[in-house]
Amino acid sequence: MIAPPLLTLEAVGVTYQRSIVALHGIDLTVQAGQIVAILGVNGAGKTTTLRAISGFVGLDQARVTGGCIRHRGTAIETLPPHLITRRGIVLVPERDKVFPNLTVAENLAAVVTAAAGTAERRRREQLVYEHFPRLAARRSSEAGLLSGGERQMLAVGAALLCGPELLLIDELSLGLAPIIVGELGERLKTIRSELGLAILLVEQSAAFALQMADHAYVLENGRVAAAGPAATLAADTDIQRYYLGTAAGERRSYRDGRTRPGACQ
Amino acid sequence: MQLAVNIVVLAATYALIACGYVLIYRVSRVLNLAHGELMMVGAYLLVTVASASALPPLLAVGLAAALSLGVGVLVHLFLMRRLTGQPALAAVLTTIGLGILLRGLVVLLWSAEQQHPAQSLGLANPPITLFGGGRISTLSLALVLTTGAVYGGLFAFLRFSRWGIRMRAAGQNPLLAAQRGINLNGIYAVAWGLSTFTGSVAGILIALDSGLDTTMATIGLKAFPVALVGGLDSLLGSLLGALIVATAEVVLIQYVDPLLSDVVPFLILMAVLLARPWGLFGSREELDRV
Structure with a gap:
């Protein structure tokens, strides 16, 4: 018998405030050790997909209304976020990813590592500071005072401390200088192969995501519009043009679209 | 000198009660308007402990305070937990309802008569003369020290202990806290337990010093302006707020009219809300939630 995949989404639907449907049945699989990217324009449902996997709290006014999310075969869509984290599925959110009034060290100290002992916890902290030496230098400064890149490092570090086997990363590249994004991407790949992690990446920057990922899904209006190996998607000009907004060779500004005859009306 | 002693004692009383408001607000953004009633329940628990057992006074006080901690946890488990995710206003209104319920229950269970737990415990309360000539009752001194x-x-708990850090984290961003593996309901239960515990310790010491009836809830309500003046999410603020309110109250009672005592905290509250609505030490961005 084949072991069930690390994570599967089967026809998952999500509704906000009981009426706004954000996802209309998403199917998605992440195998152990894989990097999978979810691409799509604003409002396509990328972030909602990650949030559905990592669990909603009452504050969100959102819930999974259909389908099933399985972690190694066990349904997890009704679990609260802290139990999903303890199963090893850990989110690095897009905004508000650190506790701004806590210091870097306190941000890490707040993480609950229920199953791991003190020695294991110390080992993981060591690992975080090794991979992100800039965090070690700023250990006692408040997280709110960190630069965007440092904040992203802290968010990834705190997530690593949770002992993940699947890291969900929402917009790693958002608001960061390209050189920092490249650095973070390389660092993540190293960590991935060291710890044998799987990563599910949500990105607006298709170029960066397709270069990181093994496999990718393109979402549109809460549905999967295209899926396949990252290399295939990267080579597919139709997909590039229609969903990712970067036609190979030609570059369009939004003005072209606006003045095109018959575009609207 | 005596004036200064009175101010310090009143400020300590207010501060001890006010930190309960701050704890719960800081962690869960809920204003607990039943705090006065919960602190009264703690004091009545001492009445029961004192009459049901022959424990030495210190143990009886400890037991009653420990029971009140349990009361706080139960309030969270059976009431507030069901409100997580609801608008903060719903939670605040629920605490008002809880307060009314508790006031009724106290009369039913313990009668409306004034109680004197200090007598049933056989506790003496001799005045102590301080070096400056001021006098302070033993229990008031105990209250200041407590x-x-x-x-x-x-301060130490929130700053250094892992649970304290998690409480601060949950107060800043509950969703992220949950995503970092923190069980929010556990944190909220601890906050309610601690808040009721500190409030009840204040209630118990006041009851030992000057007797106990259902008007104790009003003292709790008077400490609410103290917490607000200091800024609802700041412990340091509630210390300072307690000092300001107590000074104004004692001085006005002394030089103007004793009847002002119940009004002063709320007058100061209005003045602060007009000038600095987020309190002296509160976080400014919390304004939209008040």
Whole structure:
């Protein structure tokens, strides 16, 4: 018998405030050790997909209304976020990813590592500071005072401390200088192969995501519009043009679209 | 000198009660308007402990305070937990309802008569003369020292202990806290337990000093302006707020009219809300939630 995949989404639907449907049945699989990217324009449902996997709290006014999310075969869509984290599925959110009034060290100290002992916890902290030496230098400064890149490092570090086997990363590249994004991407790949992690990446920057990922899904209006190996998607000009907004060779500004005859009306 | 002693004692009382408001607000953004009633329940628990057992006074006080901690946890488990995710206003209104319920229950269970737990415990309360000539009753001195210990303990707990850091984290961003593996309901239960515990310790010491009836809830309500003046999410603020309100109250009672005593905290509250609505030490961005 084949072991069930690390994570599967089967026809998952999500509704906000009981009426706004954000996802209309998403199917998605992440195998152990894989990097999978979810691409799509604003409002396509990328972030909602990650949030559905990592669990909603009452504050969100959102819930999974259909389908099933399985972690190694066990349904997890009704679990609260802290139990999903303890199963090893850990989110690095897009905004508000650190506790701004806590210091870097306190941000890490707040993480609950229920199953791991003190020695294991110390080992993981060591690992975080090794991979992100800039965090070690700023250990006692408040997280709110960190630069965007440092904040992203802290968010990834705190997530690593949770002992993940699947890291969900929402917009790693958002608001960061390209050189920092490249650095973070390389660092993540190293960590991935060291710890044998799987990563599910949500990105607006298709170029960066397709270069990181093994496999990718393109979402549109809460549905999967295209899926396949990252290399295939990267080579597919139709997909590039229609969903990712970067036609190979030609570059369009939004003005072209606006003045095109018959575009609207 | 006596004036200064009175101010310090009143400030310590207010501060000890006010930190309960701050704890719960800081962690869960809920204003607990039943705090006065919960602190009264703690004091009545001492009445029961004192009459049901022959424990030495210190143990009886400890037992009653420990029971009140349990009361706070139960309030969260059976009431507030069901409100997580609802608008903060719903939670605040629920605490008002809880307060009314508790006031009724206290009369039913313990009668409306004034109680004197100090007598049933056989506790003497001799005045102590301080070096400056001021006099302070033993229990008032105990109250001042307790307030100091509670604040010291809370500061250390929130600053250095892992649970304290998690409480601060949950207060800043509950969703992220949950995503970092923190069980929010556990954190909220601890906050309610601690808040009721500190409030009840204040209630118990007041009851030992000057007797106990259902008007004790009003003292709790008078400490609410103290917490607001200081800024609802700041412990340091509630210490300072307690000092300001107590000074104004004692001075006005002394030189103007004793009847002003119940009005002063709320007058100061209005003045602060007009000038600095987020309180002296509160976070400014919390304004939209008040």
